Amino acid sequence: MPSLHEIAAATGLSPSTISRVLRGHGDVSEATRQQVQKELRRLGYPQGGRFSRRGRPSKVSRKAVVAVVCSEHAAVRKNPFFAPILSAALECGAELGLRAEPIDWPDHAAQPPDLDAVNGAVFIETQLAHIKAYAQKNIAATVDAFHPSSGADGVIADYRSGIFDCVARLLAKGHRRIALLSAARGGGDGFFQQVYDGARRALDLEGVDPGPNFVAGQATTPSEGYAIAQKLLAKPAGERPTALFGSDHPMLGALRAAHDLGLRVPQDVAVAGVDDIELGQFSVPRLSTVRVQKELLGQLAVERVLWRMTHPRTPVIRILLECPYIERDTC
Numbered sequence: 229m230p231s232l233h234e235i236a237a238a239t240g241l242s243p244s245t246i247s248r249v250l251r252g253h254g255d256v257s258e259a260t261r262q263q264v265q266k267e268l269r270r271l272g273y274p275q276g277g278r279f280s281r282r283g284r285p286s287k288v289s290r291k292a293v294v295a296v297v298c299s300e301h302a303a304v305r306k307n308p309f310f311a312p313i314l315s316a317a318l319e320c321g322a323e324l325g326l327r328a329e330p331i332d333w334p335d336h337a338a339q340p341p342d343l344d345a346v347n348g349a350v351f352i353e354t355q356l357a358h359i360k361a362y363a364q365k366n367i368a369a370t371v372d373a374f375h376p377s378s379g380a381d382g383v384i385a386d387y388r389s390g391i392f393d394c395v396a397r398l399l400a401k402g403h404r405r406i407a408l409l410s411a412a413r414g415g416g417d418g419f420f421q422q423v424y425d426g427a428r429r430a431l432d433l434e435g436v437d438p439g440p441n442f443v444a445g446q447a448t449t450p451s452e453g454y455a456i457a458q459k460l461l462a463k464p465a466g467e468r469p470t471a472l473f474g475s476d477h478p479m480l481g482a483l484r485a486a487h488d489l490g491l492r493v494p495q496d497v498a499v500a501g502v503d504d505i506e507l508g509q510f511s512v513p514r515l516s517t518v519r520v521q522k523e524l525l526g527q528l529a530v531e532r533v534l535w536r537m538t539h540p541r542t543p544v545i546r547i548l549l550e551c552p553y554i555e556r557d558t559c
Contacts, residue, residue: 239267247524247531292326294533295342295349297358301330304353308477308505309522313371316526317350324534333358348533351380352526367540369532371525373418374546381536383529383547387419387502390518390551391426391473394500398471398559399434403498405467406431407444409456409474409482419475423502427473444469453478457485461497469497471559476501476508476517483511483558499558502551513557521549 235246241260249264296317298304305311314330321328331342335355339362343349348367351359356375362368363379374382398406408427413420424443431438445456453474461468472482479501486493493499493513501508501517508515528547536542 235264235267239263247528292348292534292537293329293346294321294326294530295329295331295346296321296530297331297333297343297349297351297362298353299335299355300332307353308507309475309503309520310353310372312522313526314352316523317352317371317530318526320527320530324530326534328530347537350526350529350533352529367533367536369529369536371529376544376546379544381529381532381544381547383525383532383549385422385520385525385551386548387422387518387520387551388426388429390553391423391502392430393553394473394516394518394559395427395430396433397553397555398473398498398500399430399436401498401559403471404436405469406438406442406471406473407460407469408442409445409447409453409472409478410443411448411475412446423474444472447474447478447481450477450481450484453481454485455481457482458489461486461489461491471498471500473500474502476503476505476515479515479517480507480511483513483515493558500553504554509556511558516556516559517554518551519554520551524549 239246241264245260246264249261296314298314301314304314318328318330329342329346331340331349333340333343333354339358343362343366348369349362350369350371351362352371354370356373356378359368359370359375359380360378368378368380370378370380370382372384374384395406406427408423410423411419428438444460445452447453447456456478457472460472472479474482479499482499483493486497486499491497499515501515502520503522504517504519508517528549532547
């Protein structure tokens with residue numbers, strides 16, 4: 229049977245849309261649903277049958293065991309970004325009729341013996357060295373990261389496009405002093421590089437020079453975001469940034485810093501996040517953000533491992549999920 233991505237290519241729709249149709253989600257138009265169903269019939273799908281999202285009968289997956297690997301599952305379950313990804317990956321295994329086993333692989337530990345008994349692995353928040361060590365000889369997919377040399381497929385969010393839209397809208401509203409409160413710098417298609425590239429593209433198209441202090445500091449927590457934003461926003465009105473952006477967590481801290489300095493959001497300073505964590509919907513004012521389809525990241529990574537069990541020789545690929553910019557009250 230053809231894969232989800234082959235169906236997407238045949239219909240001209242995105243893989244995420246095909247996935248939603250196959251799962252029976254209600255956020256798909258009837259015209260789109262009929263288009264996908266017509267293509268499924270053309271490809272020979274039996275009517276009324278239960279399929280995995282890759283289009284194979286679910287009995288094929290019942291023999292498979294997929295590990296969902298994290299450095300430490302307990303820590304990941306507390307993370308507002310990665311926790312929904314982990315839960316979705318584990319739930320996806322049950323839905324597809326396979327066993328999804330959570331396995332810890334601490335940063336400095338040897339390979340867990342449990343990995344010898346699985347058919348493939350999904351890696352969430354795991355050391356690159358561990359991914360490479362496993363993927364060179366086994367089937368693997370990474371979530372929110374893609375390293376072509378690792379031997380693992382990558383399912384990642386298209387931060388570039390979402391950030392481009394976000395910064396372009398800030399520029400359209402007259403913002404010229406824009407600062408990025410960054411996560412740690414990394415290589416390849418990591419979070420920092422994608423966010424930086426998307427923002428710079430929007431700035432370059434408008435001919436705006438962000439200056440040497442565009443990357444204002446490294447922040448991944450609300451307290452780090454608060455500390456950096458407080459220093460930036462305490463500058464005189466003609467020098468301080470008029471817009472800040474970064475991951476949702478530190479941007480919640482930036483909102484507090486603006487409040488403590490007596491600045492109005494968004495009148496005096498706009499604040500935009502990335503990830504669309506649940507807390508951002510309840511901040512005052514509500515946080516504008518680039519939405520990441522976290523559950524779908526986990527689901528598609530498990531599906532990719534299952535697909536590769538029957539396509540082991542195909543080159544590794546990067547699967548991008550769209551990230552729309554959601555404007556709420558802070559921009």
